[in-house]
Amino acid sequence: MKKFALAGNPNSGKTTLFNSLTGATAHVGNWPGVTVDKRDGVYKKTPEPVAIIDLPGIYSLSPYTPEEVISRNYVLDEKPDCVVNIVDATNLERNLYLTTQLLEIDVPVVVALNMIDAVEKAGDKIDVAVLEKKLGVPVVAISALKETGLKELMDKAYKASLEKREGATVLADSSLAHLIGDVKIALKGQGVENPLFHAVKLVENDSIETEMHKELSPMVEEFKATFEDDVFGDDFEAIIADGRYKYISANFAQTVARKEKDRQKMTPSDKADKVMTHKIWGIPIFLAILFAIFHLTFSEDFLYLGAIFKLPSLEDLGLLTAEGEPLNYGVRWLACVYDGALFSPGVILNNIWNDMLVGELFGWLGGLVEESTMSAWAIGLINNGIFDGISAVLSFLPPILTLFLFFSILEDSGYMARIAFILDRMFRRFGLSGRAFMPMIMGFGCSVPAMINTRTLADEKEKTATIRVIPFFSCGAKLPILTAVAGAIVAYFGVGNADAITFGMYVLGIVAAIVSVLLMRNTSLKGETPPFIMELPAYHAPQFKNLMAHLWDKTKHFVKKAFTIILASTIVIWALSHFAFDWRFLEDEQINESILANLSKLVQPLFTPLGFGSQLGQYGWVFVVAVVAGLIAKENVIATFATLAACLMAVVGMDFGELAIDAEDGIDAVQAMVMATGITIPALISFIAFNMTTIPCFAAVGTAKGELDSKKRYVGTLLFWLASSYCVGAMVYTIGSWWWTCFIWIAVVALTVTGIVLVNKYGKNGRKLLWARGK
Amino acid sequence: MPIVIAPSGRSLRIVRIAADEKTKKHLENLGITVNGEITVLSASGGSVVCKVKDGRIALDRDVSTKIFVA
Numbered sequence: 001m002k003k004f005a006l007a008g009n010p011n012s013g014k015t016t017l018f019n020s021l022t023g024a025t026a027h028v029g030n031w032p033g034v035t036v037d038k039r040d041g042v043y044k045k046t047p048e049p050v051a052i053i054d055l056p057g058i059y060s061l062s063p064y065t066p067e068e069v070i071s072r073n074y075v076l077d078e079k080p081d082c083v084v085n086i087v088d089a090t091n092l093e094r095n096l097y098l099t100t101q102l103l104e105i106d107v108p109v110v111v112a113l114n115m116i117d118a119v120e121k122a123g124d125k126i127d128v129a130v131l132e133k134k135l136g137v138p139v140v141a142i143s144a145l146k147e148t149g150l151k152e153l154m155d156k157a158y159k160a161s162l163e164k165r166e167g168a169t170v171l172a173d174s175s176l177a178h179l180i181g182d183v184k185i186a187l188k189g190q191g192v193e194n195p196l197f198h199a200v201k202l203v204e205n206d207s208i209e210t211e212m213h214k215e216l217s218p219m220v221e222e223f224k225a226t227f228e229d230d231v232f233g234d235d236f237e238a239i240i241a242d243g244r245y246k247y248i249s250a251n252f253a254q255t256v257a258r259k260e261k262d263r264q265k266m267t268p269s270d271k272a273d274k275v276m277t278h279k280i281w282g283i284p285i286f287l288a289i290l291f292a293i294f295h296l297t298f299s300e301d302f303l304y305l306g307a308i309f310k311l312p313s314l315e316d317l318g319l320l321t322a323e324g325e326p327l328n329y330g331v332r333w334l335a336c337v338y339d340g341a342l343f344s345p346g347v348i349l350n351n352i353w354n355d356m357l358v359g360e361l362f363g364w365l366g367g368l369v370e371e372s373t374m375s376a377w378a379i380g381l382i383n384n385g386i387f388d389g390i391s392a393v394l395s396f397l398p399p400i401l402t403l404f405l406f407f408s409i410l411e412d413s414g415y416m417a418r419i420a421f422i423l424d425r426m427f428r429r430f431g432l433s434g435r436a437f438m439p440m441i442m443g444f445g446c447s448v449p450a451m452i453n454t455r456t457l458a459d460e461k462e463k464t465a466t467i468r469v470i471p472f473f474s475c476g477a478k479l480p481i482l483t484a485v486a487g488a489i490v491a492y493f494g495v496g497n498a499d500a501i502t503f504g505m506y507v508l509g510i511v512a513a514i515v516s517v518l519l520m521r522n523t524s525l526k527g528e529t530p531p532f533i534m535e536l537p538a539y540h541a542p543q544f545k546n547l548m549a550h551l552w553d554k555t556k557h558f559v560k561k562a563f564t565i566i567l568a569s570t571i572v573i574w575a576l577s578h579f580a581f582d583w584r585f586l587e588d589e590q591i592n593e594s595i596l597a598n599l600s601k602l603v604q605p606l607f608t609p610l611g612f613g614s615q616l617g618q619y620g621w622v623f624v625v626a627v628v629a630g631l632i633a634k635e636n637v638i639a640t641f642a643t644l645a646a647c648l649m650a651v652v653g654m655d656f657g658e659l660a661i662d663a664e665d666g667i668d669a670v671q672a673m674v675m676a677t678g679i680t681i682p683a684l685i686s687f688i689a690f691n692m693t694t695i696p697c698f699a700a701v702g703t704a705k706g707e708l709d710s711k712k713r714y715v716g717t718l719l720f721w722l723a724s725s726y727c728v729g730a731m732v733y734t735i736g737s738w739w740w741t742c743f744i745w746i747a748v749v750a751l752t753v754t755g756i757v758l759v760n761k762y763g764k765n766g767r768k769l770l771w772a773r774g775k
Numbered sequence: 776m777p778i779v780i781a782p783s784g785r786s787l788r789i790v791r792i793a794a795d796e797k798t799k800k801h802l803e804n805l806g807i808t809v810n811g812e813i814t815v816l817s818a819s820g821g822s823v824v825c826k827v828k829d830g831r832i833a834l835d836r837d838v839s840t841k842i843f844v845a
Contacts, residue, residue, distance in 0.1 A: 059804035064797070091829040094806045231810065241803040242810055270816055270831070277833075279819030421833040425822060428835070458797075531798050532835035535805065536824065 002050045002161055004043075005075060007102060008086030009095050010057025011537050013114045017086060017144035018054035021154070025549040027449075030414040032057060032535050033438065033456040036067040038074055045151060046158040053080065056455075061101045061197075062206045067455035072208075075105065076194065082108045082161040084153070089119045089126055089141070090538070092256060096248045097241075099135065104167045104197040108160040109137045112153050116141040123259030130255045136168060145543070167196040170251075174243040176236070179203055179223050186219060204237045269538040273418065282422035289415075293406040297346035297399055298499050306341020313340030332356070346402035353398045362391040377578070377585055384588075384646035385574030386567065389639035392666045393562045396480040396638070400558065401551055404445055404476065408550040412542035416441070417534060424532045430514055431521030433457075433532045436466045440513070443473030445554070447700040451707050459530040460709060465520045467704050468717050469513035471696035474506055476558070477634035478692055480666060482506075484638055485688050488670035489681055501685075509692050512728055516720075522756050524716070561633065565698075569629055569636045574643050577625075588650035592618055600624040610690055610726070611683025611733035619648060619676045623687060633697045638666045645669035648676040682736025686729040694725035777840045778823055783815040787844035794841045802842070805832055813844060 006014045010032030019026055022041025027034060033056075040053045055074055056067040063069045075083060085102050087095040102109055111131075119126060132139040138156040142149035171177055184199035192198055192213075201209040202220050210217060224236065232238045276285060301307055314320055319331045326332040336351035337343060343351065369382050410416055416438065424434025435457055442450035450470045457463040474482065486501035521527070576596035578586050586594055600621035607613035612623040622644045629636035649672050673679070679687075695701060695718060708714045734741040781787055789811050792799050806827040807813060814826040821836030834842075 059801070062800055062804070064801040064804065094828040094830050097804065097806065237800060238803065238809055241808050245806065245808055245811060266816075270826075273824060273831070274817060277817065277819065277824060282819075417833075421822065421824070424833075424835050425820065433835070458801075531794070531838045532822075532833070533798070533801060533805065533838060534833050536831040536833050538831075 001042075002048065002081040002158075003053060003078070004050050004082045004084055004157055004161070005053045005055055005078075005080035006084050006086060007055050007071060007075060007098070008057060008112075008114075009059055009088060009091075009098060010535065012057065012086045012088040012095060013144045014054055014057065014086050017084075017112065017114065017142070017150075018052060019549075020144055020147050020150060021052050025553055026054065027550065027553070028543075028546050029408075029411040029416070030537050030540060031411065031417040031420075031438070032537065033067070033453070036070075036453055036455040038070055043154060046154055050081075050154075050158065050161075053078075058098060060098055062201065062204065063208070065456055065458045069208075075102070075107070076197075080107065082110060082157045084110050084112055084157055086112045086114050086144075089113045089115050090122075092126070093245070093248050093253065096252055097244055100170045100244045100248065101197075101200075103135070103137065104169050104200055105194050106165065106167045106196075108157075108163065108165045110153065110157040110160050111135060111137060111139040112144075112149075113139055113141040114144050116149070117143040117146055125257040127255040127257070131252065134251050134255075137165075167194060169196060169200065170247040171200065171240065171243050173247070174239070175229065176203060176227070176239060176243070179227060182223055183216070183220055186216065187213075200240065204240050206237075267538070269414075272539055273536070276415065276418050277422055282418075283426075286419055286422060289410070293403070294499075294503060296344050296406065297402045298502065299344040300347055300499070301341035302344040303342075311340055311342075314338075316340075346399055349402060350398040354395045358391055358395055362387050380578065380588070381571070381574055385570055385643055388642040388646055388669075389570030389574075390562055390567060392638045392642035392669065393480070393566055393635045394559075395666070396476075396483070396635075397555065397558060399483065400476040400479060401554060403479070404554050405547060405551060407441070407445060408547050409542045412540075412546050414537045414539040417536050420534060421532070421536065428529055428532075430517045431527075431529050432462055432465065432517060433530050435530075435532060435534060436462060439466055439470060440473050443470040443475060446475050446477075446557075447471050447696050448703045451700065451703045454707060457530070459527065461521075461525040461527040462530055464708060464713055464717075465517050465525050467707055468520065468720050469516050471700060471721065472509040472513040472516070472693055474509050474692050475634070475696070476554075477697065480635065480638040481630075481688055481691050484641070484666035484670050485684050487667035488674060489684055491667055492671045492674050493681055495681070505685075505688055505692065508689060508728075508732075512693055512724065516724060519756075522760060561635065565633050566635050566639050569632055570639045570643050573625065573629060573640055577644060577647060588647040591644075591647040591651065596625060597621055600628075603628075609733070610729040611686045611737070612679060616677040616679055616683075619651070619673075620679075622648065622673055622677070623679070627687075627691065627694075630691055631695050631697065633699070634691065637691060638669070641666055641669040641673060645672040648672050652676050680737065682733050685736060686733035689732045690725045690729035692725075693721070693728050695721045776843065778813065778815055778825065778834075778842045778844055779818060779821055779836065779839045781815050781844050783817060786812050786814050789813055789842060790845045791843040792841060793843065794838060798838065798841075802838075806830065807832070807842065813842070 006018055008014050011030065015026050015028045015035050018024060018041060019028065021043045024041045026039060035054060035056045038053055038055050040051050042049050043052050053074065055071040058068045058071045061072050063072050083102055085099050087099060099111060113126065113128065128139050128141050138160060140149050140153040140156055142153050169180065171180060180199050180203055183202055184195045187195040187198055198209060198213065202213060202216060224234065228234065229239055232242070276282065305311065314331070314335060319327050321327060326335050332355065336355055337348050366383050366387055369379055420434040420437040423437050427434050427436060438456065439450045439453040442453055447470050451467050454463045454466050457466060482502045482505050483498065486498040489501060490496055490498045573596065577591055577594045579595055580586055580593050581595055581598065591597060604621050604624050605614045607624060608615060612620060614620065625644065626637045626640045629640045652675050704717055705714050708717060731745055735745065789807065789809055792802060792807070792809060794802065816824045816826055816831065821839065823834045823839040825832055825834065
């Protein structure tokens with residue numbers, strides 16, 4: 001099969017085109033650097049099917065960041081049959097800079113002039129025929145979003161791929177033309193492929209190139225020595241860049257007929273940026289948007305209408321029975337939307353999903369199993385093992401999707417890149433650039449794509465530090481732990497506000513990330529903060545199609561996980577908790593004799609400083625099981641709770657009916673565990689904190705291993721996660737239980753900071769000096 | 776003068792880029808080259824948003840003190 005590669009500047013619409021051509025739903029966003037790995041699909045409307053390869057965006061073929069290397073290597077080494085060069089028509093000159101480099105390679109090239117609709121909308125025109133003639137390769141005006149011009153583009157690409165094309169350069173008139181020509185002849189004599197391209201890069205002093213053709217360096221240097229330029233001196237790379245841009249503006253600028261003669265005019269995007277990236281207002285606006293997102297997702301008092309107007313609850317309205325249940329089916333629906341206050345959209349969705357759909361479905365299924373003629377242990381396995389575990393996990397789909405939808409809107413509108421910019425100054429104090437913000441905020445969704453996205457960071461040490469703290473940005477799978485435990489604290493102990501606890505834990509994660517970054521950048525990962533240079537895309541309204549594609553992908557991923565890895569884990573945990581070492585089947589009440597109990601009790605003392613170890617008595621090991629199961633996937637924590645709670649309820653002699661609140665969403669499971677173990681509030685919060693900052697999950701660990709450059713860094717990362725979660729958990733528990741221990745922690749922190757500052761100031765020799773002076 | 780203190784809203788010509796090799800190359804790829812044009816759109820506390828060709832590029836304080844315009 002023929003291979004066509006999509007190459008172009010970041011955010012020029014390659015992935016949108018890829019999706020349109022292949023029918024895929026790859027992730028699209030309005031910021032540079034969404035795609036960090038190549039992916040392929042098939043286009044079928046050409047005479048024979050062709051493979052389409054979507055590559056990460058590149059500004060030039062001299063890579064700056066690791067993901068750009070992927071694109072360069074693909075185009076040079078994998079020899080695609082045609083390169084489809086996507087060019088953003090709204091920024092033609094800059095985009096053609098890459099085109100002039102692609103043309104130097106001996107490969108058929110077709111230029112796709114994307115976003116032509118945006119150009120026409122602005123009243124400008126681009127003369128495609130002239131552009132085509134000057135470039136010497138086919139040019140097709142397309143709109144990847146509206147799917148216009150795609151057939152023509154692919155037909156021309158197919159036709160181009162049937163013929164060979166020899167590289168051509170726009171530097172023929174440059175003062176370096178002779179030098180490049182000589183090097184090219186030398187390379188050709190050695191049988192090097194793409195001699196023209198390599199010749200130009202060699203003259204440019206491209207680091208990858210000089211490494212590859214070491215034997216030619218003396219010759220190139222000799223040629224160069226005879227050359228001198230008035231403006232640039234011997235900065236060859238600058239001469240070539242200048243040559244390319246000069247050629248572009250001399251030849252192609254005229255193909256664009258602008259409606260507005262004045263290029264200095266502010267676009268609507270620029271005007272919006274005056275406010276959004278404002279020196280003073282930028283950060284408060286960002287915080288307000290974040291708060292609004294959390295409010296819309298979690299608040300049970302939308303816009304605080306209930307508190308402001310003192311709205312009556314369902315009980316006040318006489319719509320509840322004496323037992324506090326809704327009077328009829330209609331009221332049950334009303335209770336999903338309103339109870340003394342209007343719920344926010346996220347909560348409404350959550351209530352409908354859990355009370356009306358998942359709860360009903362699993363209740364019905366459970367009833368069927370209960371009445372069947374299966375043996376007791378099979379009913380136990382299906383109802384308490386599988387159904388409780390899976391439904392506990394599935395019940396968290398609505399808040400995860402709602403949060404994810406809002407982040408997708410931020411991403412698709414173009415605001416994300418601005419946040420990175422306004423946070424850059426703050427990040428710099430911690431030793432990171434604002435670019436690191438992108439992977440971090442992706443961490444709120446899932447650590448795996450977030451860690452892969454660190455490829456957009458040019459500095460290796462910054463990348464390592466970012467990968468290590470990504471799990472602290474609580475991902476979708478950790479959200480259930482937060483809401484279930486926080487809900488149980490409020491329901492059982494009757495203190496605090498569940499939303500406030502959830503939000504507080506998010507903040508705790510961020511603080512832990514900041515402290516860790518500061519610590520690492522001053523000790524093991526010292527280095528200069530890399531510069532922040534980022535293109536700000538024009539704002540645009542979020543695309544409904546994109547948002548739905550994002551949500552669909554997320555849902556698929558979540559449901560698939562629930563029915564594979566989490567299903568398997570719950571079955572294993574149920575089995576281990578219902579069999580003794582001698583393979584005897586155990587009743588729920590005998591859980592303490594199970595294999596699981598005996599194994600967990602061995603490691604239970606380890607968690608004593610964190611509040612959920614030996615002090616919890618004979619059933620305390622359930623928290624240990626949850627933590628360990630969480631290392632596989634964080635959804636397992638809540639699934640494990642649900643599976644084990646069924647047994648614990650039998651032990652403490654209560655049933656679901658005794659608990660005040662509705663039976664779904666894991667809160668009741670946590671309450672059962674609180675009753676059985678007598679765990680305290682600080683220990684529960686320490687449990688959340690530990691789960692948030694520890695080794696994230698198998699998938700994320702695997703990703704981290706792939707992204708980190710050395711085994712040493714990988715092992716260091718695992719140890720870092722264990723150490724940080726243990727410290728954070730212990731700190732939360734001890735300070736929460738005995739407030740005066742905060743003085744001990746302050747002293748420890750102060751000593752550490754002083755130590756680091758002193759060592760950094762005096763170095764290793766200085767330490768010896770101080771030591772000697774002390775003597 | 777460096778673009779940090781350059782007037783905004785006016786097309787300026789870049790005369791010197793004093794950044795290290797790697798950064799300079801990346802700037803060139805983005806269209807920020809010696810002899811090229813640049814327009815400062817806004818400057819806040821050292822960070823600068825500028826217009827280069829038809830793109831908008833954000834630079835931190837450190838980089839923007841190293842780009843000199845006339």
